[in-house]
Amino acid sequence: MTYILGISAFYHDSAVALLRDGEILSAVQEERFSRVKNDDVFPKNAIEWILQQHNVTMAHIDYVVFYEKPFNKFERILETCIRFAPRGYQLFSHAIPIWLKEKLFQKVNLKKQLIEFKGGELWNQKLLFSDHHLSHSAAAFYPSPFESAAILTIDGVGEWATTTVAIGSGQDIRRIKEMSFPHSLGMLYSTITAFLGFKVNSGEYKIMGLAPYGQPVYSTLIKENLVNIKSDGSFRLNMKYFRFATELRMYSSELERLFGISARQPESSLEQVHMDIAASIQEVTDEIFLALARYVRELTGEVNLCLAGGVALNCAAAGKVLKSGVFERIWIQPAAGDAGSALGAAQVCHHLYLQSPRTPASDYMPYLGPAFEQDTALTQLDNMDAEYRLVPDEQLFQLTADALADGKIIAWFQGKAEFSPRALGNRSILADPRVPDLKRELNLKIKYRESFRPFAPVILEEYASEWFDIEGASPYMNFIYTAKDGVNHKLPSVIHVDGTARLQTVSERTNQRFYRLMKQFYEITGCPVLVNTSLNVRGEPMVLSPEDAFNCFMNTEIDMLVIGNIVLDKHQQRSQKYQKYNYELD
Known part of the structure; x- marks a missing residue:
């Protein structure tokens, strides 16, 4: 009997998942215990619950899998700061001390924390690291009902990748294309989220809800200035308008000049111009999403599509892709964001590292958290x-x-x-x-x-x-x-x-x-x-x-x-x- 514990943590939406011989036993976010929304801390409470729930200790755990590779992420931050010097100094001065003190030694720190759980002194200390987008892809494909499918993962950024195309077949996942930071649809949408006065990594769905109240009158402006979209859905951001790569904010003052208004302050009144900007970024997102889907269909030849990453939770754009008929069937993991990557990381270990066979899911049930007698x-x-x-x-x-x-x-x-x-x-x-x-x-x-x-x-x-x-x-x-x-x-x-x-x-x-x-x-x-x-x-x-x-x-x-x-x-x-x-x- 093989137990695999998957963990996502330290960015947002920390979570944990437990597999036994490939069967999904439970999965839960740390925020549900800590009562801190989108909590990013090490999921101590979630791990304690999941071990107790299934009557196991760390001594029973054969593999622990972290959802991304911290050193590769550190490499991206360091290279980005150098590339954008001297503008990257603010981010460098903030991020590098934290990485040198804590995150660069994440493997050691994770082991120290895992040993503290019951049975930790007997744990074999087998700690593996998946790739961020591979964890997303795995969480999308392995629980899906498809024997084979194209997998499109879109988010802010993992280690380097922001958009990836992969093919899932049987137990295997093979990445065939990717786009890299700083050119990111997730970051584009989050920048407009911040510009409209909402919180990044939690307020994006508000933009989606606000968009139908507006008219997409700024779509052409966005496409001519912020993002250059190619026919295959690939794109490049004009970094003149963005600051997420170099500073502790999302946009530059150039964005305010472009739209002709100051950025909206949180909790201030919403004007028609804000609704129109929301409608415009949603229309541009729909266009990119649909172009990517058409390209992925042509590139892979697959008739089924699995969508993954935080941008996959943009159900307006996903709905447009579904309605287009580009793919015969589309499946999105309910926990498509980083929380779901705890499950994906565990499944990467089971199917790719251990080479265990896979059977397509007949019904994926998302009710995996605590119940109460x-x-x-x-x-x-x-x-x-x-x-x-x-x-x-x-x-x-x-x-x-x-x-x-x-x-x-x-x-x-x-x-x-x-x-x-x-x-x-x-x-x-x-x-x-x-x-x-x-x-x-x-x-x-x-x-x-x-x-x-x-x-x-x-x-x-x-x-x-x-x-x-x-x-x-x-x-x-x-x-x-x-x-x-x-x-x-x-x-x-x-x-x-x-x-x-x-x-x-x-x-x-x-x-x-x-x-x-x-x-x-x-x-x-x-x-x-x-x-x-x-x-x-x-x-x-x-x-x-x-x-x-x-x-x-x-x-x-x-x-x-x-x-x-x-x-x-x-x-x-x-x-x-x-x-x-x-x-x-x-």
């Missing part, structure tokens, strides 16, 4: 003086569906936590999408976030094609689809201003309890759709434990919390023991 949940709730009642299944689904149909907002906490940045029905806030003003209420009173932010619909799989332009299933909320005629008026809370929605489909096969609830709601209302958003507030990671869920419940205007078969009504709560939130900006 009812007794544990009750103990946590008792410790917080919560008022609750236990309801058997035959009543639970009817009671919850009735509450949703009555316009109540429900926190739905079931089973294992999702290994995904998106709630997929186990750590979700649910509501009736037919309520006209619900989007505003959810944004301002529940999520405490910007009013323009859209909410995603979840639909019973068997009815999806009747309501949206979708064929088949979309269980991971990875693509944008267009609502069919008349649906906008039926579902005002989940259809965005451009008539699209980031859709999730649910079947009894993929999530039995969630499906059962939705089926009950459909039988009451004739509507197979619910609003589904993550169970958290702005600046906070998705909840992990019943205690986290109760804190979120008490700090918001959520009406009811359902944890397994435990039901809590807001008007019955008198507890003063919950954690009072100080909402952070994200």
Whole structure:
């Protein structure tokens, strides 16, 4: 029996994954334990949980695999600073002392930390290092349903690569093309994110949500000045407008002169010009994404495509590629960003290093995090003086569906936590999408976030094609689809201003309890759709434990919390023991 532990850490979205003879046992992000959004620290809490959960110690672990090669990344930073000297001095003076003190000796430091876990003194200290984009590619291809596929990985930057093309076949992955730093679609999008006053590495999805409110009037300006796009989708950035390679900021003052406005300050009002810039960068991203997809199809001859890297989570661009028909089938790992690379690194070890054969996945289930037994949940709730009642299944689904149909907002906490940045029905806030003003209420009173932010619909799989332009299933909320005629008026809370929605489909096969609830709601209302958003507030990671869920419940205007078969009504709560939130900006 071979145990492999995969780790991603020290940039953003630290995570850990555990394989046993190639089987995915569990995977979880550190942020869910630390309660620090996008936490980048060594995932100590996540490792402790994953070892305890599967009754193993470090003595049982045959291989630990880190998701990238630190020395190669250090080489890139050093070369970049020298190349852009003297402008690179600021980055050099900030980064090099940290690397010399800590990161350059990451192998030694990782071993020191791993030895501290139970059984560490007996661990064989077999520590391997994958390549950043290889880890992304592996996380995308190995859990996919394809025997062979093209793999397109797009992110900010790994060691050197920013975009790579590979072919996955059987157990093998072979890289055939790559683009290198500083020419990066992820960095281009993140630069505009920063320019529009949002936080890099967490605010990019806000630009995607803001884009439909604008017109792409700056697209030509962007393509003529910021990025030179070739017919094959490759491109070069004009570094005159960017500072991420040399300084501790993303853009130069030249970018402000180009757009004719000052960069937006965080939390200041959003003007039409900001929406137009968002629409423009999204259109340019769509164009590059689609050109790359066409080139990859021609280059590889593959009919299936796996998308990986943080940019793959841009579901508007991914939706355009899907709708184009360039590939017959597209699969995106739900945790396509750096967190998912913990899983990819472990799979690199299993399939490439150990040469273990692979069977395409029939169904990849992203519910890989912690679950909580009812007794544990009750103990946590008792410790917080919560008022609750236990309801058997035959009543639970009817009671919850009735509450949703009555316009109540429900926190739905079931089973294992999702290994995904998106709630997929186990750590979700649910509501009736037919309520006209619900989007505003959810944004301002529940999520405490910007009013323009859209909410995603979840639909019973068997009815999806009747309501949206979708064929088949979309269980991971990875693509944008267009609502069919008349649906906008039926579902005002989940259809965005451009008539699209980031859709999730649910079947009894993929999530039995969630499906059962939705089926009950459909039988009451004739509507197979619910609003589904993550169970958290702005600046906070998705909840992990019943205690986290109760804190979120008490700090918001959520009406009811359902944890397994435990039901809590807001008007019955008198507890003063919950954690009072100080909402952070994200």
